Amino acid sequence: LEQKLHLLTIASQRPEWQTAYWAAILALNTTMRGCELKGLRWADVDLFEHTLTIHKSKTAAGERMIPLTEDALQAVLNLRRRAGEYAPVEPSHFVFASFQTKFSFHGKRVVQVTIKNFDPTRPLGSWRTAWRTLTRQAGLPGLRFHDLRHQAITELAESGASDSTIMAIAGHVSRRMLERYSHARLEAKRIALAALSKRPGHGPR
Numbered sequence: 001l002e003q004k005l006h007l008l009t010i011a012s013q014r015p016e017w018q019t020a021y022w023a024a025i026l027a028l029n030t031t032m033r034g035c036e037l038k039g040l041r042w043a044d045v046d047l048f049e050h051t052l053t054i055h056k057s058k059t060a061a062g063e064r065m066i067p068l069t070e071d072a073l074q075a076v077l078n079l080r081r082r083a084g085e086y087a088p089v090e091p092s093h094f095v096f097a098s099f100q101t102k103f104s105f106h107g108k109r110v111v112q113v114t115i116k117n118f119d120p121t122r123p124l125g126s127w128r129t130a131w132r133t134l135t136r137q138a139g140l141p142g143l144r145f146h147d148l149r150h151q152a153i154t155e156l157a158e159s160g161a162s163d164s165t166i167m168a169i170a171g172h173v174s175r176r177m178l179e180r181y182s183h184a185r186l187e188a189k190r191i192a193l194a195a196l197s198k199r200p201g202h203g204p205r
Contacts, residue, residue, distance in 0.1 A: 003140060004028060004151060010138040015113040016103060020130040022075040023096065027148035029072035031156070031170035033058070034145050038123045042083075043091035045076060052076070054171070062171035086118040093120035150177075157181035158188040 008028075011021035023037055032040075036054050044053045050068045057063055068076065076095070083089050083097060097120040104112040127145075135143045153173065156166050163178050173181075 001155075007135070007138045007140060007143070011134050014110060014134070016101070016110045017130050017134045018113070019096065019124070020127040020134060022079055023127055023145070024148055025071055025075040027145065028152050029069045029075075030066045031149050031152040032066070033062075033149055036062070038094075038096050040095040041091065042080070042089055042093050042095060045080075045095065047073075047076070047080075057171055064168060064171050066169055082115075083118075083120055086115070087120055090120070094123040096124040098122040098124050153177070153181055154184050157184040160185065160188070 008024065011017050011024055026032060026037055032054065036057055039056050040052065044055060050073055051065050052068060053065045054063055079095055080089060083093065097118060099115045099118040102114040102116055103110045131145055135141060153166060153170050156169065166181065167173055
């Protein structure tokens with residue numbers, strides 16, 4: 001959890017990491033894969049009901065509707081606000097739209113990012129370069145973007161969510177991974193009970 005918060009804090013500090021930052025927030029709050037985020041269109045987002053629907057995924061089981069947390073909703077609103085600066089937002093447009101960037105530097109530090117060639121009819125190819133740089137800066141080299149999905153599912157398991165609830169949110173999860181998350185649930189229970197036994201009045205008599 002501390003690493004997650006540290007990563008998001010670092011990611012929010014540089015303008016060139018903005019898109020990767022918003023993508024990370026959505027992955028951590030929805031369990032979405034990178035490919036699912038890149039395929040998301042505005043027609044899939046319901047800002048009134050605060051949900052998004054994944055119509056295309058790696059498997060048929062990946063098609064699902066996910067409620068948006070406050071953090072996820074704010075990231076979506078930021079993406080929509082940015083899109084609206086370049087063109088009227090259409091339902092068929094991609095949430096993570098294709099664009100190119102021009103950087104202005106102060107020494108080696110990027111102080112301004114100018115977006116050019118913004119094309120909402122095409123999905124963003126990748127945020128890989130920004131992701132590698134910011135994870136290295138956060139002291140987490142080698143952290144894959146896909147690891148954020150595993151983190152989100154682990155936190156769901158630790159919260160006590162059932163396997164069926166996890167799969168309704170995350171889509172297809174292998175049996176091996178479900179067993180791993182079941183172990184996380186068990187460990188969370190052990191910690192909770194250990195804390196309970198340390199409360200005054202709960203010691204041996």
